[in-house]
Amino acid sequence: MFSIGSGSVVLANYKENTITISNSTFKNNYAILGGVFYAQFSSIIECSNCTFENNFAMRGGVAFMNSNGVLRLTNSTLVGNRALNAIIYISACNADPTILDSVTFT
Secondary structure (H helix, E strand, O other): OEOOOEOOOEEEOOOOOEEEEEOOEEEOOEEEEOOOEEEOOOOEEEEEOOEEEOOEEEEOOOEEEEOOOEEEEEEEEEEOOEEEEOOEEEEOOOOOOOEEEEEEEO
16 A cells, blocks of 8 residues: 555544554555554554564654554564664654564564
């Protein structure tokens, strides 16, 4: 998928959204901010048992978290993702932290 804006797969751009995804593969996605996910305004994206492969963004090849957006990855694998500035980009966040639990980067 391709987005000329933010988050080619999920754009959680409204206050306090919660998105839960499991057992999925995200491959060859592109966006300017957040190749797969973009979350802000205390929105939460939770992924378990997911694979992220060959995604790209200018900032946040896999995810861009802004204005207290939260990312929780569990038992997931990130392979060959690229960005000009960070694979997981966290900006202006002072609420719940981004959590990476049993995540493999290759």
